[in-house]
Amino acid sequence: MSNLDDTEFLEPATLAEALRFMADESTRAVPLAGGTDLMVQWEAGVRPPPSRVLNLKSLPELAELRAEGDTLIIGAGITHAALRRSPLVRKHAPALADAAATVGGAQIQALGTIGGSIGNASPAGDMAPSLLVANARAEVASIHGSRTIPLTQFLVGYRKLDLAADELIIRFHLDALPAEYCEGWRKLGPRAAQAISKVMGSYRGKQEGGKVASFAVALGSVAPTAIRLREVEQWVVGRKLNADTLREAEERASAEVKPIADIRSTAEYRQWVSGRLVRGFLEHLASAG
Amino acid sequence: MKTVIRTWIVNGKKYTVEFPPMRRLLDVIRETLGLKGTKEGCGEGECGACSILLNHEPVTSCLIAAGQVPDGAEILTIEGLELTHEGQELQRMYVAKGAAQCGFCIPGMLVASYAHVTGDHPDNSDAALREAHAGNICRCTGYAKIIEAVSAAAERLSHEDEDDDT
Amino acid sequence: MSATVSSTYRNVGKGLPRRDGEEKVRGLAAYADDIPVPDGWHGWVVRSPVSRGRLKKLNFDPAFDWSRVCVVTPEDIPGENVVDMVGRDMPFIAHDWIQFKGEPIALVAAPTRALAREAASHITPEIEEQPAILTLREVVDQFQRDPKSLHEMVAQTISKGSVEQGFAEADVVVEGEYWSGHQEQLYIEPQGMVAFPEPDGGIFIQGSLQCPYYVAPELIVTLNLPLEKIRVKQTAVGGGFGGKEDFPTLIAGYCALLAMKCGKPVKIIFDRNQDILYTTKRHPSWVRHRTGLKRDGTITAMKVDFLLDGGAYTTLSPVVLYRGILHSTLGYKCPHVYVDGHVYRTNTFPNGAFRGFGAPQAIWALESHMDRCAHKLSMAPEAFRLHNALRLGDTTATGQTIAEAMGTPTVLENTLAHSQFVEKQKRCSRGDPKADCWYGIGLSFFAHGAGFTGDGESRLKAKAALDLEILHDGEPGINIRISSTEMGQGTFTIMPQIAADGLAIPLDRVCCPHPDTKYVPDSGPTVASRTTMIVGSTVFDAARKLKTQLEAYASETFFGGAPTELNNGLFKNTYTSVSLPFERVAKQLIAEKGPQRVYHQFQLPASLKWDQKTFKGDSYPSYSWGCNVAEVEVNPLTLEIKVLRITSTWDIGRVINPVLAKGQVEGGLTQALGYAVMEKMGIKNGVFDANRMQTYVVPTSMDVPEMDIHFVEYPYTHTALGAKGVGEVSMDGLAPSVANAVEAATGVRLTEIPITPEKLWEKLRETASSAI
Known part of the structure; x- marks a missing residue:
């Protein structure tokens, strides 16, 4: 048990106040939302106790969830429980709702937030692939204003984000699922529930006239960040899905990832199964279209 | 401090x-x-x-x-939990069905059960009950009797709701 | 199914709700971390940062204020610096050699946990590091090249007939090697203990433990106190599974040594990370089978090499090895057997007790191998087993004759029928590249030695006492005084059932309080599936004894010497219709003569013979039997393995409480499911890599399949009660049935548990399967 008794606890009432804390080095703090990652890391001694913590829990600005035209806007403070329950998310980003439903158990889903999951910048974060296939943009803010960056660029590397020391993640903007498109989410973990992923991923696609008209696919736990598989995406568009193209798509997808071995799986299996997941997504698309 | x-x-x-x-x-x-x-x-x-x-x-x-x-x-x-009707029903069924063994996971498990049965329109299928308790590890029971107990409590509680409606 | 359950039992045989159920569902049960410890200090263990080496000295940071804390080093130990278990090779606190990373090198106590921890970080050892051996793989490599170079902790053989002759008679010889890794008990309540210094210089230890009479006597030499000054009381225990059998002596010792030095109560509650890193595990195993077979399926010879990774010190390893080798050929008749068992040291945390105690490793190998043998002969797996199963009159590898009716082969036949095994075999996919989903079904058949190995019970002489006294409700009744603990398996429920029926009094007049060595005799440890069988039977006999005494008193006092019988809570005599309730008579007896205590001591039948040297004779008083059928689905796309259904039949002797018995089986099968497909622990930087609950993954409610459970009752004939054991047999046999099912599904056999998609992928790659 780490001792956090001496950690200063900052309780901003508004986003503006929170950003002011972050602006000044003397008050800058570790932002804390659901605590499902940070509290564990502090407890386990993986991270030393911080000198200051910024409580994001009660900021109303982070709690919005709405559709605006073709865009779905999700506040960074929205929990996994809220994501899986929301009819809006279910309609406009079903793979995200499905992903949220596979994070931890009910208790973790009630605590953990989408902003925290992305902010933790782990390649095993279950939110990223569904956001990536929805072309999500992260909106971040500091007292100097806000900026919006495609998630592909926001996820810089292992535990690295394009986020300045004085910035906070505010919300995500997603392309709502267009009509006639399908989505899917698949997670492979060491057990059926409450698992950290070995490999997981999402796709969004469309078939037209027996051919793939559009295909976006993203996988996590196979590279330092969750990634879109651009090569296989481009290769498959315009093709008819049959045994040959499925096999080739599988091989191309497998070649496009660079997984490592860890306690949950081997690099070789991850490499192979990445291709298999992409094949599964294409089969799903073929059967849906 | x-x-x-x-x-x-x-x-x-x-x-x-x-x-x-x-x-x-x-x-x-x-x-x-x-x-x-x-x-x-x-x-x-x-x-x-x-x-x-x-x-x-x-x-x-x-x-x-x-x-x-x-x-x-x-x-x-x-x-x-025992201050609520649903909590009492769950506790009764946990005892009746043999859902507690060493008992250490049981307080948390019962909280998960309570959250499920008092939620909006709870789905009491076996799969849904298992998912509702997937955040609670029990090393003694194999969960069978826990799921049985919650199912029995949910059943009784749902009949009461019907009675209220009539 | 036998129908011998006596109708005189009102409680035995009924699925009565557990006695401690209410306090547990209300959150009132007090576990080690819940008991009040006024003015208590917190203990912390300073541990070695290296796996092996010579400890030169400890450096105490001069900048730290040591006056605020209490430190114990070997010089502070009042008695011998040794853990008084089998082997006596483990020091309480390392003083010379370091044998594993994490070995205690000093103890610290302080008013807060944070301060104790901080103080510990200011103690640094100087160690001259030496090469270490860390894994079973390294052990097996060396065993095959140069076994003399290994540190052998114990070795034992079993020999029957002549395997050379058996192989000469064989038409076919089948070989196989099987591996299993560490398994963590993962009771949900971590280890925890509190030691209170007593005014008379003694020590009072309370905590989470299975065996009060292991902890107390094992601390005599270390604390240099007589047994009567070491009092041990069990708190509510949040699961044990063997993990709280041998280890609690260590944590109790740490608390006691600190408490004796600082004069305050000292408490140590492990967090999960400490609990996984620094407590005992199931022994990793490597088993090599060589089996001679006739074309008709008859087994002519079984040769087995059985290796266990003991970890750094002996602890219970010899006993685990004995049970392991005794189970390595059990269940089958074979005239020529040779088993060669060894435990070797590795420089990792000592392995210890875990539900099954060597048997799951043995049965994992045996039942995988029996399928392989059947396959080699093109025989159906069930036909091969039915052909070779031990039956009444047959002898085991130690020459023990199956002398009473047991669940062999009934459990097998019964499970085959319930699972529709033979029909479903035809549906197995065997790696069909065209199938969308691979289905497989697999079988295992096994026995578990009931009670202690060999003549253990004769040497132990388990005792039980019943106190007739005024209970907490002000009415007279019985307090059962045994050292058997309740850790979820139901001791506090079944013992009152048994005592109430033995006395023929109402169940609510019988209590079973938490054992406290101040009040209870030594009934032995709560291990080896012996509690119901041995201690239950002792309680029953004590109850009969007390009943006779009460009847004599009632006859004399109330019925003028007429023959009097206590039945259904009422004393009646043969001549009048007058009856007196138990309470009335008991109250008067207590008022007149004070509380009454009866003792009884367990005795094995004299016919039981065991030679510990040659490993010949009756290796167990009796056997429980089990059969598991597992059905699995493997996803050809991802190679994910899902166990769909488990059908099982069990002979555990007389079933005392069917609800609790079924709960034991459900829990055992679930732990076995984890062992089979999930629970994985490697060694990284000298310690277990899966060191938290996030990385040591056990089954959740969504992983557990449908479980179809049946009992057949073949009571043990040498006790009045007839119970055998249920706790461990349920953990023993699932893994091989899953491996057999996975082979039926995929066409490839995996020989190492846990069976994972990763290993399946490698194997399919190796065999160049066109399916992937």
Whole structure:
């Protein structure tokens, strides 16, 4: 048990106040939302106790969830429980709702937030692939204003984000699922529930006239960040899905990832199964279209 | 060591407590409030033994900095379950069906059961009940009797609802 | 199914709700971390940062204020610096050699946990590091090249007939090697203990433990106190599974040594990370089978090499090895057997007790191998087993004759029928590249030695006492005084059932309080599936004894010497219709003569013979039997393995409480499911890599399949009660049935548990399967 008794606890009432804390080095703090990652890391001694913590829990600005035209806007403070329950998310980003439903158990889903999951910048974060296939943009803010960056660029590397020391993640903007498109989410973990992923991923696609008209696919736990598989995406568009193209798509997808071995799986299996997941997504698309 | 003061509704009663804000809610419940029914099994949100209801949602109290829990928050722990009709029914069925063995996971497990049966339109299929308890690890029972107990309690409670409607 | 359950039992045989159920569902049960410890200090263990080496000295940071804390080093130990278990090779605190990373090198106590921990970080050892051996793989490599180079902790053989002759008679010889890794008990309540110094210089230890009479006597030499000054009381225990059998002596010792030095109560509650890193595990195993077979399926010879990774010190390893080798050929008749068992040291945390105690490793190998043998002969797996199963009159590898009716082969036949095994075999996919989903079904058949190995019970002489006294409700009744603990398996429920029926009094007049060595005699440890069988039977006999005494008193006092019988809570005599309730008579007896205590001591039948040297004779008083059928689905796309259904039949002797018995089986099968497909622990930097609950993954409610459970009752004939054991047999046999099912599904056999998609992928790659 780490001792956090001496950690200063900052309780901003508004986003503006929170950003002011972050602006000044003397008050800058570790932002804390659901605590499902940070509290564990502090407890386990993986991270030393911080000198200051910024409580994001009660900021109303982070709690919005709405559709605006073709865009779905999700506040960074929205929990996994809220994501899986929301009819809006279910309609406009079903793979995200499905992903949220596979994070931890009910208790973790009630605590953990989408902003925290992305902010933790782990390649095993279950939110990223569904956001990536929805072309999500992260909106971040500091007292100097806000900026919006495609998630592909926001996820810089292992535990690295394009986020300045004085910035906070505010919300995500997603392309709502267009009509006639399908989505899917698949997670492979060491057990059926409450698992950290070995490999997981999402796709969004469309078939037209027996051919793939559009295909976006993203996988996590196979590279330092969750990634879109651009090569296989481009290769498959315009093709008819049959045994040959499925096999080739599988091989191309497998070649496009660079997984490592860890306690949950081997690099070789991850490499192979990445291709298999992409094949599964294409089969799903073929059967849906 | 700075402290904060919060006033919460714990098991239906108002409590004002003072603690260092980054103390885990679990420690405040066990040490400051003296409610020892809530257990620590892992301290990392994996086992669910420390589950409580915070504003009607089940959460693992080991992952919450108690300072994050605002004034007026409603907390229900295992000790408060028996003050509710659904809680009593669940406790009765847990005993009747043999759902508790060593009992250490049971306070958290019952909180998960309670959250499920008091939720909006609970789905009481076997799969849904298993999912509702997937955040709570039990190493003794193999879950069979726990699911059986919740199913039986849910069944009885749903008949009562029908009676109310007529 | 036998129908011998006596109708005189009112409680035995009924699925009565557990006695401690209410306090547990209300959150009132007090576990080690819940008991009040006024003015208590917190203990912390300073541990070695290296796996092996010579400890030169400890450096105490001069900048730290040591006056605020209490430190214990070997010089502070009042008695001998040794853990008084089998082997006596483990020091309480390392003083010379370091044998594993994490070995205690000093103890610290302080008013807060944070301060104790901080103080510990200011103690740094100087160690001259030496090469270490860390894994079973390294052990097996060396065993095959140069076994003399290994540190052998114990070795034992079993020999029957002549395997050379058996192989000469064989038409076919089948070989196989099987591996299993560490398994963590993962009771949900971590280890925890509190030691209170007593005014008379003694020590009072309370905590989470299975065996009060292991802890107390094992601390005599270390604390240099007589047994009567070491009092041990069990708190509520949040699961044990063997993990709280041998280890609690260590944590109790740490607390006691600190408490005796600082004069305050000292408490140590492990967090999960410490609990996984620094407590005992199931022994990793490597088993090599060589089996001679006739074309008709008859087994002619079984040769087995059986290796266990003991970890750094002996602890219970010899006993685990004995049970392991005794189970390595059990269940089958074979005239020529040779088993060669060894435990070797590795520089990792000592392995210890875990539900099954060597048997799961043995049965994992045996039942995988039996399928392989059947396959080699093109025989159906069930036909091969039915052909070779031990039956009444047959002898085991130690020459023990199956002398009473047991669940062999009934459990097998019964499970085959319930699972529709033979029909479903035809549906197995065997790696069909065209199938969308691979289905497989697999079988295992096994026995578990009931009670202690060999003549253990004769040497132990388990005792039980019943106290007739005024209970907490002010009415007279019985307190059962046994050292058997309740850790979820139901001791506090079944013992009152048994005692109430033995006395023929109402169940609510019988209590079973938490054992406290101040009040209870030594009934032996709560291990080896012996509690119901041995201690239950002792309680029953004590109850009969007390009943006779009460009847004599009632006859004399109330019925003028007429023959009197206590039945259904009422004393009646043969001549009048007058009856007196138990309470009335008991109250008067207590008022007149004070509380009454009766003792009884367990005795094995004299016919039981065992030679510990040659491993010949009756290796167990009796056997429980089990059969598991597992059905699995493997996803050809991802190779994910899902166990769909488990059908099982069990002979555990007389079933005392069917609800609790079924709960034991459900829990055992679930732990076995984890062992089979999930629970994985490697060694990284000298310690277990899966060191938290996030990385040591056990089954959740969504992983557990449908479980169809049946009992057949073949009571043990040498006790009045007839119970055998249920706790461990349920953990023993699932893994091989899953491996057999996975082979039926995929066409490839995996020989190492846990069976994972990763290993399946490698194997399919190796065999160049066109399916992937």
